[in-house]
Structures are given as C-alpha cells and as structure tokens.
Amino acid sequence: MAELRLKHTAVKAIYSVIPKMVYKTHDYPYFSEDEAKMFANTTGIIERRVAATNVTASDMCFKAAQTLLEDMNCHHEIDLLVFVTQSPDYFLPASAAILQDKLGLPKTCMAFDVNLGCSGYVHGLLLANRYLQQGGLRKVLLLAGDKSTISTHEQDKTAFPLFGDAGSATLLEYDAKGKDWFFDAGTDGSGADAIIIEAGHSRMPYQSFDDQDIEVAPGVVRSKKHLAIDGMAVFNFALKNVPKSINNALDLAKLKTEQLDYLVLHQANQLITDSIRKKMNLPKEKCPSSIGNFGNTSSASIPLTLCSELSEALKKERLCLLLCGFGVGFSWASLLLSTHNVATKLLEYD
Amino acid sequence: MEIDDFIKAIEEEFDNLNPGDVTPNSVFRDMEGWSSMHALIFVALIDSKYDVLLNGDELKSCVTINDLFDITRLKLNGGGAKA
Numbered sequence: 001m002a003e004l005r006l007k008h009t010a011v012k013a014i015y016s017v018i019p020k021m022v023y024k025t026h027d028y029p030y031f032s033e034d035e036a037k038m039f040a041n042t043t044g045i046i047e048r049r050v051a052a053t054n055v056t057a058s059d060m061c062f063k064a065a066q067t068l069l070e071d072m073n074c075h076h077e078i079d080l081l082v083f084v085t086q087s088p089d090y091f092l093p094a095s096a097a098i099l100q101d102k103l104g105l106p107k108t109c110m111a112f113d114v115n116l117g118c119s120g121y122v123h124g125l126l127l128a129n130r131y132l133q134q135g136g137l138r139k140v141l142l143l144a145g146d147k148s149t150i151s152t153h154e155q156d157k158t159a160f161p162l163f164g165d166a167g168s169a170t171l172l173e174y175d176a177k178g179k180d181w182f183f184d185a186g187t188d189g190s191g192a193d194a195i196i197i198e199a200g201h202s203r204m205p206y207q208s209f210d211d212q213d214i215e216v217a218p219g220v221v222r223s224k225k226h227l228a229i230d231g232m233a234v235f236n237f238a239l240k241n242v243p244k245s246i247n248n249a250l251d252l253a254k255l256k257t258e259q260l261d262y263l264v265l266h267q268a269n270q271l272i273t274d275s276i277r278k279k280m281n282l283p284k285e286k287c288p289s290s291i292g293n294f295g296n297t298s299s300a301s302i303p304l305t306l307c308s309e310l311s312e313a314l315k316k317e318r319l320c321l322l323l324c325g326f327g328v329g330f331s332w333a334s335l336l337l338s339t340h341n342v343a344t345k346l347l348e349y350d
Numbered sequence: 351m352e353i354d355d356f357i358k359a360i361e362e363e364f365d366n367l368n369p370g371d372v373t374p375n376s377v378f379r380d381m382e383g384w385s386s387m388h389a390l391i392f393v394a395l396i397d398s399k400y401d402v403l404l405n406g407d408e409l410k411s412c413v414t415i416n417d418l419f420d421i422t423r424l425k426l427n428g429g430g431a432k433a
Binding site for chain 1: 403406
C-alpha cells in the first residue's frame, strides 16, 4: 500500500467545463418508465452532459485551462502539464503535447498524459506534488477529463445512461508554508476486466476483431470496441477498498473522520457513494454529490464536484478535504489536503 | 438475524413491493422487471444492514430469498469471506 506524507504544495484554482448538451435519464429510449425511475433513484443520475461529436476531452480541458491561465495570468510559469485521461485525441502523440502548444505554454514545460480514469485526478495531484515539493518547479497545470460517451453503445443499459463528459484544469504551485498532505493508493489489476474497452489497441487491434454488436444480456448490446462495465464487481471492489484507503489517509494525518470538512468521492453512482459514506459514518452534507446533474464523468468527477458543489467554501474557507478516486484498473487513491482561497469556475463548452 | 427482518428490509427497499409480497421461498429473479440494478440494490442493502458484502458469484448461487438469507447469515457468522 502506497502511503505518503506530502509537503509544500498548494491548490490555487480549479476550473471545470461541461458540454451544453443535456441527456435526461427519463428520455433514454431503451428504458421503460419503471426502469428509468429505478435507474435514477439508484444511480442518482437525473441528467448528464454529452459532448458533441467533434468535441474531445482535450477540447474541454483546453477551455478550462485557457480560461484559468488567462484569469491567473501565469502561462509563462507552467513548468509541467499533466493530462489525466482515458480518451486521448490520438493513439500517439500524447494529448498533453498538443495542449502545451495550443495553450501557448513555454517549450521548457514538460507535458505527458496519464492513462488513469476514476482514480486519475487524485494520482495527478500526487504527481504535481512530487514535482513541486523540491522547489524546482514553479507551477503545475493538472488537466483531467474524459469523453466516456464516445465509448458506450447506445443500447447498453448498464453503461450508456451512466456516463457524462467533462474536462477540468487545476493549478498547483510550490508553497513553502503549506500544510502537509496525506496520500494513500493501491491497485488490483485482477479487476481489469470489470471496466474495459477490449478492442482498438495492441491486444486486439481494430483490423483483427469482429466489430459485431452482441446482446450480452437482456438490454445490454455492445461490441468489443465499446466500454463494458460489471457493476457488481465495481461495487464489491469499491466497498472493500475505498473505506480502508480513506481510513489509511486519515490515520497518516492522525485525524478522525469527523474532523473532515468534506469527503469528495469519485461520482461512480449514488448507490456506491452512499454506501461508502455510511461506512465512514458521515452525514450527507459532508459528502457532496454532483452525479444527479452530470452522471459519472470519470477522471473529471472530483474537480467537477468541487466546482459545482463547493465553490463558495473553497474560495472563502480553510478546508480540510479528503478526495478519493476509485474505479477502472482497479485503481484507487485517497488524498487528505488543506485548501484556502481556491478560485473555481464552472463553464459550459459551446 | 431473523428472516422476518430480512424480508421486511427487502419489502421496504422496493417501491413495488408491499408487506407480505415476499416469502422465504420467493425466487428473487422473478421480481417484476428484474435487472442487474435489482441485484446491486440487494447487495447494497445487505451490506448496509448486516455489513456483509456478497459478490457476484455468491449472488448467482442463490435462487430464493431464503438462500440469500442463509449465505448472509453464514458470512455474518464468519463462515465465508467477510467483507
């Protein structure tokens, strides 16, 4: 188990971008009225945002980053750009390199992608800290976003109505006086099949597989190029590992759950987040939820929840937050951090 | 742990169930509109009420409400892999 004490990093701004297009659960044509009601009640998803065909995750992150950099006027100080995504623009090059150029960042800026989904934002914060804490770099731009809707089959009732699209940009900088952060993470690759897109890369190249839709279960149609999710396996993984990871981070910090201002969980679905929250003995108001409006937005769900639900508190209060991402891999990460005077914005992509 | 409480919790969880609809011999997959979502709700309910986490294979091995009750009780008493 990776457990770390982190120093000298401050979060300065978090901007998130959502597409304008709204898909409502009750309008999903493959649900009966009762199914739609049960899905909304169980997952919490009333509606979600879906990016247009020509808009990618990097486009949404670009808008978040461009607006943030203009507001903060710090293009020239970005020494590292990290783009967390599982829906990059191309097989290669890394989308981070393209974003470095589009954003007008210095050529001295390092830039790379991180191929993680739901746990990726928290891992990205750790990476930013690792580069910043020695004092060698000035600022890090962490982008996290996914266009998951491009991967789901419209007739897959288990996946299509679950996911939304979003992008985010987070600005971090060296802070000699910053409070320590506490990090815990883990991986269980035995669950790799639980959330997977089988075809399209090296193991199953496009030219070598049968691109045929198959009804794998009643109401679940997809091909191997589509995202497949095993909800039961994900639920079991999350309930077994996430509370332990959160407690590990709390133990490292020598804090108790009730000392947290907020526990911000990856917005997997309401059934999972409520179950975790109950295990942590936290009231609803300490565990903000954005899934009702945006669905599961993969790597963007934590920054999106921070922007949509905690904007005022992040700006005005000193907060003790515990962020926990978990999912595809399986992979998970928990970070306990202090924040103060964090600028946020929630923007729509035209 | 009593089966009456177990059944009552299930009946309260689903809007379309009324008291008396579920018996120990009820086949839970015969519930109206049964889907993978129902399975998740059952597992979450059992985890929340008894702190017992059933996995997909364990759920598949059950047919009736009584089967679910038995496996939950077994795990609660340390007879299975405790969550």
